[in-house]
Amino acid sequence: MLELRLVQGSLLKKVLESIKDLVNDANFDCSATGFSLQAMDSSHVALVALLLRSEGFEHYRCDRNISMGMNLTNMSKMLKCAGNDDIITIKADDGSDTVTFMFESPTQDKISDFEMKLMDIDSEHLGIPEAEYHAIVKMPSSEFARICKDLSGIGDTVVISVTKEGVKFSTRGDIGTANIVCRQNTTVDKPEEATVIDMNEPVSLTFALRYMNSFTKATTLSNTVTISLSSELPVVVEYKIAEMGYIRFYLAPKIEEDEDETKPEV
Amino acid sequence: MLELRLVQGSLLKKVLESIKDLVNDANFDCSATGFSLQAMDSSHVALVALLLRSEGFEHYRCDRNISMGMNLTNMSKMLKCAGNDDIITIKADDGSDTVTFMFESPTQDKISDFEMKLMDIDSEHLGIPEAEYHAIVKMPSSEFARICKDLSGIGDTVVISVTKEGVKFSTRGDIGTANIVCRQNTTVDKPEEATVIDMNEPVSLTFALRYMNSFTKATTLSNTVTISLSSELPVVVEYKIAEMGYIRFYLAPKIEEDEDETKPEV
Amino acid sequence: MLELRLVQGSLLKKVLESIKDLVNDANFDCSATGFSLQAMDSSHVALVALLLRSEGFEHYRCDRNISMGMNLTNMSKMLKCAGNDDIITIKADDGSDTVTFMFESPTQDKISDFEMKLMDIDSEHLGIPEAEYHAIVKMPSSEFARICKDLSGIGDTVVISVTKEGVKFSTRGDIGTANIVCRQNTTVDKPEEATVIDMNEPVSLTFALRYMNSFTKATTLSNTVTISLSSELPVVVEYKIAEMGYIRFYLAPKIEEDEDETKPEV
Numbered sequence: 001m002l003e004l005r006l007v008q009g010s011l012l013k014k015v016l017e018s019i020k021d022l023v024n025d026a027n028f029d030c031s032a033t034g035f036s037l038q039a040m041d042s043s044h045v046a047l048v049a050l051l052l053r054s055e056g057f058e059h060y061r062c063d064r065n066i067s068m069g070m071n072l073t074n075m076s077k078m079l080k081c082a083g084n085d086d087i088i089t090i091k092a093d094d095g096s097d098t099v100t101f102m103f104e105s106p107t108q109d110k111i112s113d114f115e116m117k118l119m120d121i122d123s124e125h126l127g128i129p130e131a132e133y134h135a136i137v138k139m140p141s142s143e144f145a146r147i148c149k150d151l152s153g154i155g156d157t158v159v160i161s162v163t164k165e166g167v168k169f170s171t172r173g174d175i176g177t178a179n180i181v182c183r184q185n186t187t188v189d190k191p192e193e194a195t196v197i198d199m200n201e202p203v204s205l206t207f208a209l210r211y212m213n214s215f216t217k218a219t220t221l222s223n224t225v226t227i228s229l230s231s232e233l234p235v236v237v238e239y240k241i242a243e244m245g246y247i248r249f250y251l252a253p254k255i256e257e258d259e260d261e262t263k264p265e266v
Numbered sequence: 267m268l269e270l271r272l273v274q275g276s277l278l279k280k281v282l283e284s285i286k287d288l289v290n291d292a293n294f295d296c297s298a299t300g301f302s303l304q305a306m307d308s309s310h311v312a313l314v315a316l317l318l319r320s321e322g323f324e325h326y327r328c329d330r331n332i333s334m335g336m337n338l339t340n341m342s343k344m345l346k347c348a349g350n351d352d353i354i355t356i357k358a359d360d361g362s363d364t365v366t367f368m369f370e371s372p373t374q375d376k377i378s379d380f381e382m383k384l385m386d387i388d389s390e391h392l393g394i395p396e397a398e399y400h401a402i403v404k405m406p407s408s409e410f411a412r413i414c415k416d417l418s419g420i421g422d423t424v425v426i427s428v429t430k431e432g433v434k435f436s437t438r439g440d441i442g443t444a445n446i447v448c449r450q451n452t453t454v455d456k457p458e459e460a461t462v463i464d465m466n467e468p469v470s471l472t473f474a475l476r477y478m479n480s481f482t483k484a485t486t487l488s489n490t491v492t493i494s495l496s497s498e499l500p501v502v503v504e505y506k507i508a509e510m511g512y513i514r515f516y517l518a519p520k521i522e523e524d525e526d527e528t529k530p531e532v
Numbered sequence: 533m534l535e536l537r538l539v540q541g542s543l544l545k546k547v548l549e550s551i552k553d554l555v556n557d558a559n560f561d562c563s564a565t566g567f568s569l570q571a572m573d574s575s576h577v578a579l580v581a582l583l584l585r586s587e588g589f590e591h592y593r594c595d596r597n598i599s600m601g602m603n604l605t606n607m608s609k610m611l612k613c614a615g616n617d618d619i620i621t622i623k624a625d626d627g628s629d630t631v632t633f634m635f636e637s638p639t640q641d642k643i644s645d646f647e648m649k650l651m652d653i654d655s656e657h658l659g660i661p662e663a664e665y666h667a668i669v670k671m672p673s674s675e676f677a678r679i680c681k682d683l684s685g686i687g688d689t690v691v692i693s694v695t696k697e698g699v700k701f702s703t704r705g706d707i708g709t710a711n712i713v714c715r716q717n718t719t720v721d722k723p724e725e726a727t728v729i730d731m732n733e734p735v736s737l738t739f740a741l742r743y744m745n746s747f748t749k750a751t752t753l754s755n756t757v758t759i760s761l762s763s764e765l766p767v768v769v770e771y772k773i774a775e776m777g778y779i780r781f782y783l784a785p786k787i788e789e790d791e792d793e794t795k796p797e798v
Contacts, residue, residue: 081416116442150613347682382708
C-alpha cells in the first residue's frame with residue numbers, strides 16, 4: 001500500500017512539466033526515504049534524477065519499496081487537471097497495475113481521482129558517485145534559462161568557461177558569434193539573485209544547447225540553478241525543490257574535434 | 267425599419283464568440299419582444315437558443331417581425347472591430363438585403379459602420395416546451411469549463427451523475443479513468459461561487475465532450491452556468507446574459523450501448 | 533572606428549522589430565549626423581527611412597562615413613538577446629567585415645557581445661524632397677494600428693479620406709463594407725490621445741492594407757503617428773522616436789481603375 005499526500009501539489013505538476021519532454025517512460029521508485037526517479041532521455045544522452053524526500057509530504061506511507069512504470073505524457077495530462085492550489089495524493093494498492101492521483105481543492109468542494117495504468121519498463125539504476133567538481137556556479141535560474149534560449153538563436157552548442165571572475169557562455173553559428181559573461185556578484189538585495197562561483201581550477205566545456213534548453217524547463221521549480229563542471233565528468237544542472245529534494249540533469253560534454261579555436265564548431 | 271441600440275456592445279461580441287464555432291449560418295429573429303436566434307449546429311446534433319430581450323436595449327425599434335439570415339463567421343469578423351466599450355447599433359431598412367452594425371466609441375470620436383449582406387437560410391423553428399427536469403445543477407461557469415476541458419484530455423464522453431450530495435463528472439480513455447466530484451456548497455462568500463443542486467431523482471447521463479467544450483465558450487457571458495438534466499430530454503446548458511436574456515445549448519444524451527460499466531466506452 | 537552607445541537599448545530592438553518583416557537586407561549609414569537607413573521593401577513597393585540622430589546617443593564616435601550592410605533577420609536575432617533595460621553599443625573597426633553589438637545589463641553584472649558578419653548590398657540612396665501635403669493627420673498610433681488590423685479582416689485596400697471634420701478609413705470585401713470615421717479631437721486629457729487634422733484640401737487615396745499593417749509594427753516606438761497625404765505623392769506614415777529621430781514609411785497610392793465608386797474594388 002502506497003499513499004503519499006503532497007499539500008503543495010503544484011510542485012508535482014511542475015516536476016512533470018520539467019521532464020516530460022526529455023523522458024517518455026520512466027520508473028518512479030518509492031521507498032521509506034522518498035519518491036524518486038532516474039531516467040535517460042529518449043536518445044540516451046542526458047540523465048535525469050529526481051528526489052522528493054518523504055519528510056516533504058504531509059502524509060507518507062510506503063509499506064514496501066516499489067517501482068511504478070509510468071508514461072510521463074499521460075501522467076502529465078492527468079496532473080494538468082489538478083488546480084495549482086490542490087492537494088495531490090498518489091495512491092497504489094499492492095500488486096495493482098494502476099496508480100491513482102487524487103486532487104483536493106483547498107475548500108474540499110471538488111475532489112478528483114484519476115486512475116492511470118502502470119507499465120513495465122526495463123531500466124537499470126545507475127549509481128552516480130559523489131564527485132569533486134572543478135567549478136560550481138550558482139546563479140539565478142531565470143538568467144541561465146534566458147542565456148540558453150538566447151544562444152540557441154545563434155548556434156547549436158554552448159561553451160561554458162569558468163574563471164574566478166565569472167562564467168562565460170559562448171556560441172557561434174552561421175550568422176556570427178556570441179559571448180555572454182556573468183560576473184561573480186554576491187552583493188545583491190536578494191540571495192537568489194546572486195551569482196556565486198566556487199572554483200578549484202578554470203574549466204571550459206562544450207554542450208549541446210538543445211539539452212540545456214530542455215533542462216531549463218525546471219526553472220519554475222527554483223529561483224536558482226547550480227551548474228557543476230569538471231573536465232572528466234558530465235555537467236550537473238541542479239534545481240533544488242524547496243525542502244523536498246531536487247531535480248538534477250546530467251549531460252556529457254562534447255569533445256572538441258579541433259583544437260583550433262578560430263574554426264567554427266559544427 | 268429596425269434599430270437596436272445596445273450600450274454594452276461587448277455582450278453581442280461575446281454572444282458571437284460563443285456560437286460562431288458551433289453554427290455557421292443562422293437566422294436572427296427580431297420582434298417586439300426581443301432579438302433571438304435558434305439554430306442547430308452544423309452536424310445537427312446540438313441546438314442553440316439565444317434571447318436578448320427588448321428591454322435590455324437602450325433603444326429598440328422593430329416595426330415588424332423580421333428574420334435576418336447571417337453568416338456567423340462574417341458577423342463575428344465585423345463585431346471584432348467594435349471596441350469592448352463601444353455602443354453597438356444594429357440597423358436594417360425594410361426589404362433591404364443588408365444589415366448595418368454601427369459602433370460608437372465612448373467618447374464619440376470614432377464612429378464605424380459595417381454593412382453585411384444578408385442570406386436566405388432555410389430553417390424550421392422548433393418549439394421547445396417547458397419541461398420538468400430530474401436535476402438542475404447551478405455552478406460557477408469557469409469551474410464547469412475547466413472540468414470539460416480537463417476531461418477531454420482523457421476521454422471523449424462525460425458521464426454526468428447527480429445525487430443530493432453533489433455532481434460527478436466521469437470519463438475514461440486509453441490512458442485511464444477520471445472522476446471529478448463537485449459537492450453541493452452554498453456557504454460561499456460570493457453567490458456566484460456556489461454549487462447548488464436541485465434534484466427530484468438521481469440521474470446519470472452521457473454526453474459528447476466535444477459539444478460540452480464548445481458550449482463553454484459562453485463562459486465569458488456569465489459567472490454561473492445552469493445544467494438541467496432529465497433522462498428523457500436533452501440536457502440544457504444555460505448561461506444567463508445579465509438583465510437581457512440567455513444562451514441555452516441543448517444536447518441529446520448518448521445511449522449506452524452496453525450496460526456493463528466496467529467496459530470502456532468507445 | 534565606430535562606437536555608438538545607446539542607453540535606451542530597447543529603442544534599437546523596437547526599430548528592428550518594426551522593419552525586419554518589411555526589409556530583408558539593408559545598409560545602415562553612419563555619419564557624424566547620425567545612424568540612418570533607407571531601404572525598399574523586398575517587393576519594391578514601400579520605402580523605409582530611419583534616422584537616429586547622434587545627439588540621442590550617450591556616446592557617438594564615427595570617424596568617417598560608413599555604410600554597413602546587414603541582414604535584418606540576423607540582426608534582430610542578436611538584438612533579441614539584449615534585455616529591455618540593457619545599454620546597447622554598436623562597434624565596428626575600420627575595414628572590418630563584422631559589426632559587434634555589446635549589451636550591458638543595468639547592474640553591469642552581465643556583459644554580452646554579439647559579432648555579426650556584414651554584407652555587401654547594392655543600394656541607391658533616393659533623395660526624398662521635402663514636400664507639401666494636402667492633408668496631415670496626427671492620431672494615436674494604437675488607434676491607427678487597430679483600424680488597419682480591423683479593416684484587413686474585411687478587405688484588401690483602405691481608402692483614406694480627409695475632410696476638415698475628420699479622417700475616414702473605408703474598405704470593402706466579399707462579406708460587406710466598412711467605414712471608420714475618426715473625428716478631429718483636440719480636447720483630450722493627454723496630448724498623445726488627440727486626433728489633429730491639418731488640411732489644405734480634401735484628399736481621398738487608396739492603399740494596400742498589407743503594407744499599412746506592416747508599418748504599424750512601429751507602434752511600440754511612439755504614442756502617435758503622423759500620416760501625410762497628397763494626391764501626387766506617396767503617403768508618409770511617420771513614427772517619431774523620442775528625442776532621436778524617426779521611422780518613416782512611404783507607400784504609393786493605388787490608382788483607381790474605375791471612377792464609379794459604387795462598384796467594388798477588386
